[in-house]
Amino acid sequence: MKALELKGLGKTYATGRVALGGIDLSVEDGDFFALLGPNGAGKSTTIGIITSLVRKSTGTVKVYGVDIDEDFEAAKAQLGVVPQEFNFSMFESVLEIVLNQAGFYGLPRRQALVHAEECLRQVELWDNRHERSRTLSGGMKRRLMIARALVHQPRLLILDEPTAGVDIEVRRLMWDFLSELNRRGTTVILTTHYLEEAERLCRNIAIIDHGQIVENTTMKELLAKLRAETFVLDLKTPLQAAPSHPGFPLTLVDSTTLEAVVERGHPLNELFAFLGSQGIEVLSMRNKSNRLEELFMNLVTDHNRDGKAHV
Amino acid sequence: MSELAAMSLTQRYTVSFGTIVYKEVSRFMRIWLQTILPPAITMALYFVIFGHLIGPRIGQMHGFSYMQYIAPGLIMMSVITNAYANVVSSLFGAKFQRHIEEILVAPIPEILILLGFVTGGVVRGVLVGLVVTATALCFTELHVNSWGITLAVVVLTATLFSLAGLINALYAKKFDDISIVPTFILTPLTYLGGVFYSIDMLPAFWQKLSLGNPILYMVNAFRYGMLGVSDISIGVAFTVIGLFCVVLFLFSLQLLRSGVGLRT
Numbered sequence: 001m002k003a004l005e006l007k008g009l010g011k012t013y014a015t016g017r018v019a020l021g022g023i024d025l026s027v028e029d030g031d032f033f034a035l036l037g038p039n040g041a042g043k044s045t046t047i048g049i050i051t052s053l054v055r056k057s058t059g060t061v062k063v064y065g066v067d068i069d070e071d072f073e074a075a076k077a078q079l080g081v082v083p084q085e086f087n088f089s090m091f092e093s094v095l096e097i098v099l100n101q102a103g104f105y106g107l108p109r110r111q112a113l114v115h116a117e118e119c120l121r122q123v124e125l126w127d128n129r130h131e132r133s134r135t136l137s138g139g140m141k142r143r144l145m146i147a148r149a150l151v152h153q154p155r156l157l158i159l160d161e162p163t164a165g166v167d168i169e170v171r172r173l174m175w176d177f178l179s180e181l182n183r184r185g186t187t188v189i190l191t192t193h194y195l196e197e198a199e200r201l202c203r204n205i206a207i208i209d210h211g212q213i214v215e216n217t218t219m220k221e222l223l224a225k226l227r228a229e230t231f232v233l234d235l236k237t238p239l240q241a242a243p244s245h246p247g248f249p250l251t252l253v254d255s256t257t258l259e260a261v262v263e264r265g266h267p268l269n270e271l272f273a274f275l276g277s278q279g280i281e282v283l284s285m286r287n288k289s290n291r292l293e294e295l296f297m298n299l300v301t302d303h304n305r306d307g308k309a310h311v
Numbered sequence: 312m313s314e315l316a317a318m319s320l321t322q323r324y325t326v327s328f329g330t331i332v333y334k335e336v337s338r339f340m341r342i343w344l345q346t347i348l349p350p351a352i353t354m355a356l357y358f359v360i361f362g363h364l365i366g367p368r369i370g371q372m373h374g375f376s377y378m379q380y381i382a383p384g385l386i387m388m389s390v391i392t393n394a395y396a397n398v399v400s401s402l403f404g405a406k407f408q409r410h411i412e413e414i415l416v417a418p419i420p421e422i423l424i425l426l427g428f429v430t431g432g433v434v435r436g437v438l439v440g441l442v443v444t445a446t447a448l449c450f451t452e453l454h455v456n457s458w459g460i461t462l463a464v465v466v467l468t469a470t471l472f473s474l475a476g477l478i479n480a481l482y483a484k485k486f487d488d489i490s491i492v493p494t495f496i497l498t499p500l501t502y503l504g505g506v507f508y509s510i511d512m513l514p515a516f517w518q519k520l521s522l523g524n525p526i527l528y529m530v531n532a533f534r535y536g537m538l539g540v541s542d543i544s545i546g547v548a549f550t551v552i553g554l555f556c557v558v559l560f561l562f563s564l565q566l567l568r569s570g571v572g573l574r575t
Binding site for chain 1: 314315318322323324326327329330331333334337338341405408409410412413414415416417418419420570574575
């Protein structure tokens, strides 16, 4: 069953700016789906339309088969949303915020308390439940928004850059939490700027740019399309200049750091054999950047150049 | 989700509506020093200055002391100001801090959002009205000619100005926009709405002009409920108030449904 189905979804603002140019997208029930794109690509507009904060210009949106034009209330009841910006009252306590949200969805206070405790414990905020939300740290505020979005037990959770601005420890805690949530059956759609996050968490991915879907596939297939990877090699002894090899473009970053671009399918043994023959000893090696980040940049750059997606 | 699915739509909507009202009432009760207490102090000053110091020089009006005559108008003035202020500041604040999105993303029909905010405004208006009445009782005796008319006028007037505050908040884009209407429209209309005088005292031209002021009908209907005297026929007053309520209600609902000021 499809958790979300978008057909020809378009949004043109009153200024004439086209934010979405008629996109088609579907997310299966139980999926962990990534929606990636640069700033202004149309990710938040898409989420805004699904959650009713933005009015669509064209197309249809179905949440678990329910068309938002026919029964928006029924569609919204199945959704939980974690927006990009903090959007709770700074004067309410953590518990009040979560309880009120449950109430807005129609959950009576007694049941809401049970759910609120469960959600706040899951995100490790139960001990802070009586604190005013404005006193929380950035990471705690993010976790509060997740607890609030889950209190009515939605089938589909949409997170718009949920880990923006949080430290790596909190981010990893949230990754584990979201993975567990998905494992227990909640469909998750994630937009993020941390591509490593999408690579680690998501099974399927769509890349959106200038209001168009430029790629929509599985994470595995997408990563398989990578043309080349860049490795950073830490050397034992300093070099004056980078050695030259026709198969591996090599660049000297500093006297003891060498970068090597390796085409997919090209064995690394060959690189090490060459370096060995030059008397260069390698102490350690790592990927220069996230693989998905490279691919993402290729896709977006190519799309901007000629309006088509290339990898 | 299963718990929600097991509930009827009416049950869910009742909880949703109750939560909006609860949130609204909690908001103004949390800051009662800014919302409930100031009208009592302001009205106490009105009673001291206009009632005790100036009132005796004015003498009786329609058979009542000046203090007794202005008391219903002052109570109504507080109800109007506070019902309006509650909704305009709460809704604009929610828009500004973006926590209005908590309600917008939830499965709540627009009419319940409207009724929730308006009920919050009515509760504050009535509560402040009671506080000001208690203050008035410290200075003068008050009689109630008709409890039914008195309560109906208070609730209808608070509803009307809560709706007006909601419309203001929907259109407002900055904080200045929520103070312009109270400063330049609401306050002059209230002061010229017969709070401190009977329109019988005005020249004919100004009497006729005053009839275009909707607040005159509310103040006089309330004064009739309490003292049994009014410059306006009570039937006409109720018709005007009722019509304004219906028009503003339908207009507010249309604004909410079309997403003005809330959805892009």
